[in-house]
Amino acid sequence: MSLKLFIPGPVDVSQDVLDKLATEQIAHRSKTATELQERISLKLQQLMYTDHTIILSTSSGTGIMEMAVRSCTKKRAAVFSVGAFGNRWFEIAQANNVPSDLFNSDPGMPTTPEMVEEALKTGLYDVVTVTHNETSSGIMNPVYEIGQVIAKYPDVIYLVDTVSSLGGAKVEVDKSNIDICIASTQKCLGLPPGLSVASVSERAIERAKTVEFRGYYLDLLLVVKHVKKNYQYPSTPSTPHMWALDYQLDKIINEEGLENRFDRHAKLAKIVQDWATKHFTLFAHEGYRSNTVTTIMNTRDFSIGDLNKELGKRGYMISNGYGDLKDKAFRIAHMADRTEADLLALLSEIEDIWNL
Ligand SMILES: *Cc1c(COP(=O)(O)O)cnc(C)c1O
Numbered sequence: 001m002s003l004k005l006f007i008p009g010p011v012d013v014s015q016d017v018l019d020k021l022a023t024e025q026i027a028h029r030s031k032t033a034t035e036l037q038e039r040i041s042l043k044l045q046q047l048m049y050t051d052h053t054i055i056l057s058t059s060s061g062t063g064i065m066e067m068a069v070r071s072c073t074k075k076r077a078a079v080f081s082v083g084a085f086g087n088r089w090f091e092i093a094q095a096n097n098v099p100s101d102l103f104n105s106d107p108g109m110p111t112t113p114e115m116v117e118e119a120l121k122t123g124l125y126d127v128v129t130v131t132h133n134e135t136s137s138g139i140m141n142p143v144y145e146i147g148q149v150i151a152k153y154p155d156v157i158y159l160v161d162t163v164s165s166l167g168g169a170k171v172e173v174d175k176s177n178i179d180i181c182i183a184s185t186q187k188c189l190g191l192p193p194g195l196s197v198a199s200v201s202e203r204a205i206e207r208a209k210t211v212e213f214r215g216y217y218l219d220l221l222l223v224v225k226h227v228k229k230n231y232q233y234p235s236t237p238s239t240p241h242m243w244a245l246d247y248q249l250d251k252i253i254n255e256e257g258l259e260n261r262f263d264r265h266a267k268l269a270k271i272v273q274d275w276a277t278k279h280f281t282l283f284a285h286e287g288y289r290s291n292t293v294t295t296i297m298n299t300r301d302f303s304i305g306d307l308n309k310e311l312g313k314r315g316y317m318i319s320n321g322y323g324d325l326k327d328k329a330f331r332i333a334h335m336a337d338r339t340e341a342d343l344l345a346l347l348s349e350i351e352d353i354w355n356l
Contacts, residue, residue, distance in 0.1 A: 003312060006346055007319040008135045008164055008293040008333040010186040010193050017191060017251075020244040028236050036242050037231035043249035044197055047166065047258065048181055050173035052199040055223050056245075058238045061163040061184035061196040063218055065089060068180045068198070069129060070096045071208040071220035072157045077127040078103060078119045080111040083136035084323045085161060089129040096215075101125075108137070110288040113145045120153050126207075127157045133165035135187075136322035138295030138331065139284045140169070147177035157207050163187055166197075167252060168265040168292040168335045179204040185241060188265070188292055190336035191248055195241035200224060265291045268334035268343050272296075275347050276332075279356050283329055292335040295321065297328065302354055304330045310353045316346050 005012050026032045041054040048054075057063045069077055069092055077100040079090045086104075093100035103119060105111055111130055119125060128150060132143045143160055150158045157179045162171050166181070168188030173181045179201040186193035200220065208220045216222070217235065226234050252261055269291045276282055276296040283295040298304065304320045304327055311317060321329030334343055350356070 002315075003317045004315055004342060004346070005317050006332050006334070006338070006343075007317055008187065008331060008335065009184065011188075011190055011333070011336040011338075013190060013192055014337055017244050017248050020247045021192065021240040023240065023243040026239055028239060029232060033239065034231045036239070036246060037227070040242060040246050040249065041231065043246070043253055044199070046253055047249065048171060048173045048199050049175065050181070050199045052173060052201050053205070053224055053227060055198050055200055055227050056233070056237060056242065057196045057198070057218070057223070058194070058233075058236075058241075059196060059218070060186075060193060061161070061182055062088065062092070064180075064182045064196045064198045065159075065161060066092050066096065067215075067218035067220050067223070068159045068182065068204075069093050069100075069127065070098055070218065071211055071214040072159065072180070072204055073098045073100070073127045074207065074211050075126040076100060076124050077129060078116070078125040079129045080116065080131075080141075081105075082109070082111055082131060082139045082141065083134040085135055085163070086111075086129075086131045089131075089159075089161070108139070108283055108285045108288075110139055110141045111146065113142065113149045116146050117149045120149070120156060126155050127159060129159045129161070132160050132162040132171060133169065133290050133292055135164040135293055135331075136295070136325065137283055138290045138293050139288050140165070140290045141288070143178065144172065144176040147175075151177045157204055163196075164335070165290070165292055167261070170258070170262050173199050185245060188335045189245070189248060189252070191241065191244050195238050195245065197245075262291070264340075265334065268338060268340060269294060271340065271343055272332050272334055272347070283325070293331055293333040295325065295329050295331050298330055300354075303327075307350065307353060311346075311349060314349050316349060318346070318350075
């Protein structure tokens with residue numbers, strides 16, 4: 001039996017979108033490929049509220065994280081983390097010999113504009129990385145407010161991971177002063193894994209021109225050069241994903257509508273948060289809770305493994321806590337095309353299994 005996935009990626013993908021993956025093959029240097037990328041760019045600019053250059057990467061989102069931090073850091077990166085994916089930026093920087101420092105928040109608390117300001121005042125940093133929606137802890141960070149601080153430091157490039165929020169929560173790239181905004185297809189965009197997307201500012205491109213040894217496959221400048229020339233890529237992109245993305249973006253923007261889509265995610269989040277508050281506690285403090293995934297503290301010490309086994313028999317799957325929070329917490333994702341009816345059905349199965 002196929003499972004309804006309530007995990008924070010990969011998400012279920014609707015059949016009409018899956019069918020687009022089976023589009024006939026095209027030459028990646030053809031006019032058709034150029035037009036496909038151009039259409040995707042215009043739609044992603046709408047979704048991201050930006051005029052910046054749109055790039056795709058035939059890698060998961062981590063690939064563009066590596067591209068961004070390696071290509072844009074000349075001096076030192078200030079990495080702000082509220083969980084496992086924030087820490088990943090730091091691991092990537094270290095692995096690439098990019099000088100960096102890690103700044104953590106207290107458990108359940110966000111990255112604050114004040115923390116960022118304090119770090120930038122030292123003059124040590126020319127890159128800031130922030131996780132918009134931390135999928136391990138269920139915290140949503142104030143990327144707009146942080147962006148207002150960064151605007152005061154013209155030499156600082158602002159890299160934001162919206163991997164598990166783009167398409168599920170409003171991310172206004174230009175207003176938030178974000179230089180590179182990154183997302184993967186297999187989360188709120190409702191597509192299979194294997195492709196990632198980003199917006200890239202001119203400031204980020206100018207910075208990369210001053211950075212040596214940016215690698216090859218993930219060299220920001222090389223990718224941008226090709227995209228700007230004729231909306232193509234230095235190497236062969238996953239054109240099947242591109243067909244599906246082009247189609248799904250139409251559904252997101254024109255069929256459902258952006259505001260409706262964000263409202264639906266917010267509503268699903270509220271349902272899970274209220275349910276979790278009634279039976280357990282939430283990891284993220286009020287005001288910083290994610291619209292796309294909820295991290296619930298396992299205050300009753302139930303077996304999450306057993307729960308998932310039982311849910312599996314009934315056609316569902318949720319996520320255990322991530323990293324340090326394994327078994328101490330569990331996560332319910334409510335992203336992409338998930339509906340209220342699906343979610344209520346899942347919660348009542350959990351109530352039944354755990355006798356809540
Ligand atoms: C899933 C996730 C990633 C990693 O994305 P991949 O597409 O698996 O590389 C990074 N950051 C966040 C917040 C995520 O949820």
